Amino acid sequence: MIRVILPAHLRTLARVNGEVSVEISGEPTLLSVLNALETQYPVLRGTIRDQVTHERRPFVRFFACEEDYSHEPAETALPSAVVAGKEPFLIVGAMSGG
Amino acid sequence: MSGVRVLVGTRKGAFILTADGKREKWDITGPHFGGWEMYHLKGSPVDPNRIYASQSTNWFGQLIQRSNDGGKTWEPVGNKFDYATVPGTHQWYDGTPHPWKFARVWHLEPSLTDPDTVYAGVEDAALFRSTDGAQTWHELPGLREHGSGPRWNPGAGGLCLHTIILDEKNPNRIVIAISAAGAFRSDDAGKTWQPINRGLRSEGIPDPDAEVGHCVHHIAMHRLRPNSLFMQKHWDVMRSDNAGDSWEEVSGNLPTDFGFAIDVHAHEPETIYVVPIKSDSEHFVPDGKLRVFRSRTGGNEWEPLTKGLPQRDCYVNVLRDAMSVDSLDSCGIYFGTSGGQVYASADAGNSWNAIVRDLPAVLSVEVQTLQ
Numbered sequence: 001m002i003r004v005i006l007p008a009h010l011r012t013l014a015r016v017n018g019e020v021s022v023e024i025s026g027e028p029t030l031l032s033v034l035n036a037l038e039t040q041y042p043v044l045r046g047t048i049r050d051q052v053t054h055e056r057r058p059f060v061r062f063f064a065c066e067e068d069y070s071h072e073p074a075e076t077a078l079p080s081a082v083v084a085g086k087e088p089f090l091i092v093g094a095m096s097g098g
Numbered sequence: 099m100s101g102v103r104v105l106v107g108t109r110k111g112a113f114i115l116t117a118d119g120k121r122e123k124w125d126i127t128g129p130h131f132g133g134w135e136m137y138h139l140k141g142s143p144v145d146p147n148r149i150y151a152s153q154s155t156n157w158f159g160q161l162i163q164r165s166n167d168g169g170k171t172w173e174p175v176g177n178k179f180d181y182a183t184v185p186g187t188h189q190w191y192d193g194t195p196h197p198w199k200f201a202r203v204w205h206l207e208p209s210l211t212d213p214d215t216v217y218a219g220v221e222d223a224a225l226f227r228s229t230d231g232a233q234t235w236h237e238l239p240g241l242r243e244h245g246s247g248p249r250w251n252p253g254a255g256g257l258c259l260h261t262i263i264l265d266e267k268n269p270n271r272i273v274i275a276i277s278a279a280g281a282f283r284s285d286d287a288g289k290t291w292q293p294i295n296r297g298l299r300s301e302g303i304p305d306p307d308a309e310v311g312h313c314v315h316h317i318a319m320h321r322l323r324p325n326s327l328f329m330q331k332h333w334d335v336m337r338s339d340n341a342g343d344s345w346e347e348v349s350g351n352l353p354t355d356f357g358f359a360i361d362v363h364a365h366e367p368e369t370i371y372v373v374p375i376k377s378d379s380e381h382f383v384p385d386g387k388l389r390v391f392r393s394r395t396g397g398n399e400w401e402p403l404t405k406g407l408p409q410r411d412c413y414v415n416v417l418r419d420a421m422s423v424d425s426l427d428s429c430g431i432y433f434g435t436s437g438g439q440v441y442a443s444a445d446a447g448n449s450w451n452a453i454v455r456d457l458p459a460v461l462s463v464e465v466q467t468l469q
Contacts, residue, residue, distance in 0.1 A: 046159050052200075
């Protein structure tokens with residue numbers, strides 16, 4: 001199980017409180033986490049990445065183990081601490097006010 | 099008993115205001131979708147409890163919400179807006195080619211006959227339609243592929259399709275408007291389109307009389323007189339009496355003919371309303387006075403409506419979709435401001451009250467007349 005922390009607006013959309021967990025079959029990567037998340041919470045489709053191009057939305061960032069994964073390729077493996085469930089994978093709305 | 103429901107979209111959520119036919123006491127619910135930009139909400143004419151809402155932010159993109167109980171509860175529906183064909187390029191602000199890219203839904207127009215059919219006007223400009231209650235969306239690509247698309251350029255808010263007018267007398271006719279491309283009409287239910295901009299003159303484009311490129315801000319039509327269209331252009335208030343084949347200016351004695359909103363009285367097809375804004379760089383009302391101007395002659399002769407509206411130190415804007423009318427016997431007029439006020443008149447504009455005054459900046463106002 002991969003622990004995922006969503007930004008507040010997406011928690012509201014998905015109707016969840018706190019962090020969520022997703023099951024990954026195969027090697028956990030950025031892509032597989034996003035796929036699993038959107039399968040489990042279809043309302044999130046299009047909110048984190050474009051539905052057509054699958055590009056990360058510009059104001060969304062991916063953090064894990066104090067590292068920025070926002071610009072890593074989709075097939076990038078998640079760090080072992082995230083795979084082991086010791087650390088969460090963070091999806092963050094860019095800190096840009098508004 | 100009759101009543102009205104006012105659907106207000108703001109920069110930070112949606113609000114629903116209801117009142118009985120007297121329109122004196124208002125109940126307000128919201129914010130719905132707090133923190134999200136609610137560009138537009140509109141109810142189905144055939145099922146008023148069916149309401150569609152456009153929800154977006156720069157952070158998390160576009161969602162569409164649907165209510166089946168008049169806005170008490172909502173469910174997210176389809177939000178995949180995929181252009182039907184390779185979209186190519188339009189002009190950027192500096193005239194260079196710029197790739198077409200979906201950004202948001204500006205306007206939702208429910209069908210006049212089927213609550214499950216709804217049209218969406220989007221940025222970058224295109225027209226989409228859903229026939230399954232907004233679960234899935236399909237572009238009507240004939241508009242974007244009209245051929246003039248590479249010459250369309252964005253207005254300050256983006257290359258947005260913001261106006262969709264359906265004609266109850268002619269189901270095959272659709273009129274739309276795009277900033278800054280102009281107005282277009284289809285007479286075959288959206289398959290093919292023709293620009294309807296003859297008579298428009300815009301000094302901000304290389305050829306002021308060009309076939310396309312005009313920054314049309316909004317168009318209004320009376321449902322019983324569909325060939326008469328009233329337009330608030332970037333500058334100039336215009337009218338057409340041949341469904342857009344040609345336009346004439348009717349700005350007349352307005353203090354400024356820049357503005358965004360325009361609407362038509364529910365029962366008087368020649369009575370129209372605008373809110374003049376000082377200029378395209380000063381998006382506030384002139385002289386610190388919030389004035390709605392009414393013409394009972396279909397333009398040219400305008401009277402200021404001020405009773406109940408602030409007449410000093412007021413510097414708000416009224417956006418293109420932020421004015422609406424009800425169809426009660428005494429026609430009600432409503433508009434929302436960038437300052438968060440929603441004003442209502444239950445007597446066709448003779449007098450006004452702020453029915454709520456401290457909302458986030460208002461993007462859209464739509465009114466449902468409930469029987």
